[in-house]
Amino acid sequence: MIIHSRLKDYTVHIEENLDFLLNLPKENVQFVIDRKVYDLYEKYFDSVPKDRLILLDATEENKILDTALAICEKMTEIPAKRNMQLISVGGGITQDLTGFVANILYRGIKWIFVPTTLLAACDSCIGGKTSLNYKKYKNLLGTFYPPDEIHICARFFDTLSEGDYKSGLGEVVKFNIMEGEDGLKKMENNIASLLTREKEKINQFVLSSLTYKKKFIEVDEFDRGERIKLNFAHTFGHAVEVVSNYAIPHGTAVAMGMIMADGLSCKRGLLDEEMIKRSEKILLQIIDIDSTVLDVDMEHFIKAVRKDKKQTDSAMTAVLRTKQDLTIVKDMTEEEVIYAVQYFKDLYQRKHLLLRRR
Numbered sequence: 001m002i003i004h005s006r007l008k009d010y011t012v013h014i015e016e017n018l019d020f021l022l023n024l025p026k027e028n029v030q031f032v033i034d035r036k037v038y039d040l041y042e043k044y045f046d047s048v049p050k051d052r053l054i055l056l057d058a059t060e061e062n063k064i065l066d067t068a069l070a071i072c073e074k075m076t077e078i079p080a081k082r083n084m085q086l087i088s089v090g091g092g093i094t095q096d097l098t099g100f101v102a103n104i105l106y107r108g109i110k111w112i113f114v115p116t117t118l119l120a121a122c123d124s125c126i127g128g129k130t131s132l133n134y135k136k137y138k139n140l141l142g143t144f145y146p147p148d149e150i151h152i153c154a155r156f157f158d159t160l161s162e163g164d165y166k167s168g169l170g171e172v173v174k175f176n177i178m179e180g181e182d183g184l185k186k187m188e189n190n191i192a193s194l195l196t197r198e199k200e201k202i203n204q205f206v207l208s209s210l211t212y213k214k215k216f217i218e219v220d221e222f223d224r225g226e227r228i229k230l231n232f233a234h235t236f237g238h239a240v241e242v243v244s245n246y247a248i249p250h251g252t253a254v255a256m257g258m259i260m261a262d263g264l265s266c267k268r269g270l271l272d273e274e275m276i277k278r279s280e281k282i283l284l285q286i287i288d289i290d291s292t293v294l295d296v297d298m299e300h301f302i303k304a305v306r307k308d309k310k311q312t313d314s315a316m317t318a319v320l321r322t323k324q325d326l327t328i329v330k331d332m333t334e335e336e337v338i339y340a341v342q343y344f345k346d347l348y349q350r351k352h353l354l355l356r357r358r
């Protein structure tokens with residue numbers, strides 16, 4: 001797959017097995033690898049010289065400017081400035097940090113990214129966004145700088161924790177639900193195989209997710225118009241992340257955000273109940289959370305919605321589903337936010353009551 005970007009065209013390769021790692025360039029290269037991934041897949045990196053290897057603790061606390069600068073400093077030791085490359089292997093945290101470094105070092109160097117989480121593979125690896133946290137602000141600093149090459153191999157997902165795997169599924173389900181009836185049907189037919197991590201299915205859905213996202217980023221690379229629709233479920237999702245203190249991973253928060261957004265769509269008469277029930281049935285299979293995380297003061301939640309980067313003025317904005325498409329509503333009220341959260345809580349509670357009765 002080729003992604004056209006105003007910065008550079010870049011390619012996505014789907015790899016059958018991990019042997020491609022052995023063929024990655026080694027000359028004038030700095031590897032930055034998620035420490036957990038390195039420990040699990042060390043034998044594939046045997047031939048990387050130790051002085052060309054940085055291991056990264058993939059935590060939000062580490063996704064900061066200081067870490068980026070430390071990588072830059074280490075890279076000044078490589079003599080060939082013009083031909084140097086960065087190869088990063090890891091999830092979204094590794095991607096955000098190394099993309100930022102590749103962009104600012106010598107005003108941009110070549111960069112290869114190997115996503116090792118489902119979330120990074122099906123979504124964040126394309127689109128070119130890089131983000132760092134600053135003080136208490138998540139993703140406050142950032143640029144646009146896509147990699148030159150992306151190599152995706154579903155074998156990496158075998159070792160993901162259940163929580164991180166299901167978080168990735170959150171974004172997969174989001175792309176399909178956004179597509180409408182056809183996407184929803186595809187999800188209904190395949191969610192069981194995805195939950196058991198069937199490689200062929202994963203590859204199929206990673207590709208269809210990226211194909212769907214590609215349409216938006218190619219027409220609105222810098223997120224000024226049409227791309228905002230990809231923010232479906234994220235206004236609520238980001239607020240869930242904030243009030244849970246980031247204990248809920250991104251894709252899971254997005255899955256919860258979808259239920260909230262759809263609850264609101266239904267209330268506004270934008271979407272049929274039948275369609276919503278079908279999506280909820282899928283979404284509830286990938287959401288496993290401590291239900292007390294939403295027992296927060298709603299003022300705190302609303303404040304988090306208002307702080308979302310996509311909000312532009314005092315009225316609240318959200319992307320909602322309609323029968324045919326998606327719509328951007330710019331007049332979401334506080335009562336509606338409270339309604340949507342309560343809608344999710346009631347539904348989630350009912351799921352647990354049912355499970356307990358079995």
Ligand SMILES: NC(=O)c1ccc[n+]([C@@H]2O[C@H](COP(=O)([O-])OP(=O)(O)OC[C@H]3O[C@@H](n4cnc5c(N)ncnc54)[C@H](O)[C@@H]3O)[C@@H](O)[C@H]2O)c1
Nearest residue numbers: 036058091092093094116117119120124129130156159160
């Ligand atoms: N740039 C973008 O467009 C974009 C989009 C969405 C999210 N993000 C960012 O991505 C981050 C979340 O990324 P993520 O969910 O991909 O995960 P992550 O990088 O936070 O990794 C999640 C966990 O999985 C571990 N891990 C990674 N690969 C593994 C593997 N193959 N086997 C076992 N463990 C593995 C990591 O060490 C970590 O503990 C957030 O910081 C978010 O802000 C960026």
Ligand SMILES: [Zn+2]
Nearest residue numbers: 171234250254
């Ligand atoms: Zn997302």
